[in-house]
Amino acid sequence: MENPEHYAFRVQINPYLLNAELNVTFAGAARPHPRHKVGPAVHNYILIHSVDQGHGTFEWQRKKRRLGPGDIFIIFPGVLFSYEADHAEPWSYRWVALQGRRVTEMLESIGVTITDPVIRGADPAYVAGILETIEHELECKSGEIITTLAADGWFRILLAEFARLNANKLHYSSADMVTDSERAVEQAIRWFQTQYMQPISIDQLATSLGYHRTHFTKVFKQLTSLSPKQYINQVRMERAKELLNTNISIEQVGNSCGFSDPLYFSKQFRKWTGESPTHYRNGLKQS
Template sequence: MNPEHSYFEVSINPLHSNLDLTILFSGAGNPIPLHKMGPAVHDYFLIHTVFAGTGTFEMRGRSYSCKAGDTFVIFPGELFSYIADLHTPWQYAWVACTGKTVNSLLAQIGVTPEQAVVSGNNPRHIRHYYRHIRACFRQNDLPQLEELEAEGWLRLLLRELARANTTKISAKPIAETDIQRQVGQAIRYLELQYTQSVSIEHLANSLGYHRTYLCKMFKQATGLSPMQYLFNIRMERAKQLLQTAMTIDQVASSVGFNDALYFSKQFHKWSGAAPSVYRKRMWEA
């Protein structure tokens, strides 16, 4: 038993991964009154969620009084401290993680070094995410799969924090108009579905617009109709594939053309050279 906790457990990831999101360890504990950590600095992210009691967390010159349902996040390289209350010491769980995507994931849910606390979660609802994360590292059969599972539970945990932080997120200045957002979604759809038979009618319905209105918005934003934009995506991708050893038929199929002859004519019209001629030029360059 940890002498500074009436209850304490921790599970450690046995792998030394270098992923974009890696869980290092996860634990839970009931600290004794006035149990304190810091001032100190970590080289990883450390997320705590309070399930009962109260305590105080400090970082970046701000002091947060935390209670059940609050989550506070320690950022790497940031000086922090926290202390359990004298009369009602908090009980919490934690998860430590690192990786290139953690900062952006936290920013997406409104958590930054300047605003490092999320309030409003149901502690009983969120507790099981921490339990699942800890349980992942107790199996010892296939640690790579356990790590993958733990990452999934962490993402679900962050989703729950985002739900509690919706007000803060929506209160931020909106960087794009509704039209820009809808056109952006249409562009994203075309970029991901260009290998398929794309229906602009279906795209418009999925975004909640009439086909004519979507085409008008799209052309205002990009200078092209959706089908012209899709055609350019396919041709640019075909240029890349023609630099490989794929056959013309295979290239055509890979960019959404069932008829290789029709693809060749369209590519010639677009680039000024037949696919085979274009390929020869690229290989000779």
């Protein structure tokens, strides 16, 4: 696209804007002339710029920053802004625009706010690759679902990079802080809840989390009132109860919950609930 104020300029529009929470509306790149200026102006969408080369200045809320390669600046809706290319080393940059009720919330969660919309220290090539991919997805127009999922997905990867760069700005309340032991128990619980169908070695799990089994078991029981073995059995049995309310066989229920031996599964189920899987299933049917 020709633009008399730029050595190079291009933009791709997203034709599919149906997601009220998050929409990537357009993306592009430009290499403006020296002293090329945008604003003062106000947008009704969020606009993220990443500087590839050169320098320029970004001004908002009576603040001004000189920016260069690896710097990112975000324009928020309703905020008066302007930005201008350097007279000697005019910048080149890429951008992505977003709308949706969750976008501001997502940015704020990683420390990008109206009062602090600048991120420094990015790898220009890495961020450029993400933004170029978003632009390519919009250009392809693969269809509503594919374009939306791809653009949203790459934007979330970009957010993750912003979060890493902004780590020193993120502040958590004391209620949000957890000890190493609490974090280890949380990881173990997530493992139990998602991998309950697999053989699980408490020794190996404790070692992978950096603990001896005895200490890990003690900490786990302090925080959950159950030993790791009791907890995984609880997860398995609750899942078994759910599956017994379906039409799959008792053996298939056992296999789905991490028991390859149906007799052992029946024994454990009776020990946990006081009745056999068959009796429990019959009770569900009667009720």
